[in-house]
Amino acid sequence: MTPQHQQKAEQWFRQIQKQIIAGLEALEAEYGDETAQFQLTRWQRQNKYHPSAPGAPGGGGTMAVLRGRVFEKAGVNFSAVHGHFSEKYRAEILGAGESGAFWASGVSLVIHPTSPFVPIIHMNTRMIATEKQWFGGGVDLTSCIPNTEDTARFHQQVKACCDRFDPDHYPKFKAWCDEYFFLPHRDEARGVGGIFYDYLDSGDWNQDFAFTQAIGALFLDLYRPLVQENAHRPWGEAEAEAQRLKRGRYVEFNLLFDRGTRFGLMTGGNTEAILMSLPPRTGWK
Secondary structure (H helix, E strand, C coil), rough: CCHHHHHHHHHHHHHHHHHHHHHHHHHHHCCCCCCCCCCEEEEEECCCCCCCCCCCCEEEEEEEECCCCCCEEEEEEEEEEECCCCHHHHHCCCCCCCCCCEEEEEEEEEEECCCCCCEEEEEEEEEEEEECCEEEEEEECCCCCCCHHHHHHHHHHHHHHHHHHCCCHHHHHHHHHHHHCCCCCCCCCCCCCEEEEEEECCCCCHHHHHHHHHHHHHHHHHHHHHHHHHHCCCCCCHHHHHHHHHHHHHHHHHHCCCHHHHHHHCCCCCCCHHHHHCCCCCCCC
16 A cells, blocks of 8 residues: 555545535435535544554544434544554554554444434445555445335345445445344344445455445435435324334444444544434433
């Protein structure tokens, strides 16, 4: 990997964040509140875990959050950070080595729609460099009220995207998603699946980057029909309660098991940006 690779990836992550923000604002304007816009908060990284490491901690990101009528809370975050992992955390990171030096950039989004009929969606694309380098990411749905047609179409679109690069991608990354987004203490899946991948380093950087770009670019095509078809369906208290309970499951996973949450907290990221994925209202029995 070269600095040019890092720069190219970071530029694209910045670009896809802007594209997704514009697309979500357009959906909100068409089906909800035409005045609602993302509020952007820029932040700088503070390495509170390893402040004396060589090479001052650097980078930061932009947190973008929209609160509207269609999207009760939608967050689309960009970050590009570098520095050194703490000695304790290095053992958890591929290629961290003795120095713990790293660079990482990516975009992560989570949308909590107002309607219980519109699924929660998560998408992440990222590149990480230590003594090794790789891409990771994925996209998955968490349906509060499962819809077999919506779920099938979502998986078909994701599979078609994966198949353009490697026919083994979809079955491998779907199984990884099912395994990863699982709550063992509940013995249940967080949602209805999608794909999850990490440590993607085939030896062809351009091909791996192109796949990651394709997943990011696919997002609006995946989510637009789910909003268009479901945002204005009537619902009652039973559906609202189902949404609150499913959001509770989402909270449990992200606080107990999500690797991205842990990575952000352990590298001195912005706490509000890291916890952007948490829903505005939730519930438990």
